[in-house]
Amino acid sequence: MEEAMNRRKAVGEQYRTADNLSARISIHKKYSINQFGFGNWIASHYAFRPGSEVLELGCGTGEMWRDHLHFLDKNVHLLLTDISEGMVSSAKNTLGVPKNVSYGVVDIEDIPYETGRFGGVIANMMLYHVPDIEKALSEVRRVLSDEGRFYCTTHGEDGIVPFLARTLQAYGVADTTNKQFTLQNGEGILKKYFSNVQRFDYEDSLAVTNLEDMLDYIDSLTGISAVAGLGRETVKAALEKKMVGGVLRVPKEYGLFICRK
16 A cells, blocks of 8 residues: 555656646657657547547646547547656646547546546556556556547656666666556557457667757656666666767657457
């Protein structure tokens, strides 16, 4: 119980404002090799029935929807929620209040909506943060309609943070990535609650040319906290050794699960 409370507190502080999340979004926008874009790729998988309600949990800054509201049928209503009031405010600032969009502060472990209400539920890059993922997925299944789909994205176990940990291993930096819910173990976890689970992988990597951007990204992370004591110049020197032709190649591992009851 204490561990879950500490995790919730840490996540709440990390996402109280949009600064950390914005730093992470920025580096992907600037340096991703796959020009289609992760957000475009995710949205291309969405399929919502006309007239249905869609619940997003952990909506963050709402940036994902800035250029994707047109994916929604005009009769589909989108309810954007986050456990952080600061994130909900950021989402409102990003998107405004279109007629088919509303907002709320919601904890995925205690969703305050009736059973079977939503034709779609979305949880992007957030399930690994949830203190009690079993309770969370039980709640998601409860509010999902019999015909609905649950869409959730996550990272893999050989992406950016593991790469950084390997690069800085000589300085005692270890990979402490949160592996509660990853591409590797997510399917097994989801199958406890959903009879049909499909996995889709997004092929991409970073080609970073300005290491200051990479250092800002690292500063936003909590998964490799030991880096904070090294200082930016030490980290920068280690990253420079990995550069080839002025480019730092960084692996990315992300994907999507689509689930049905």
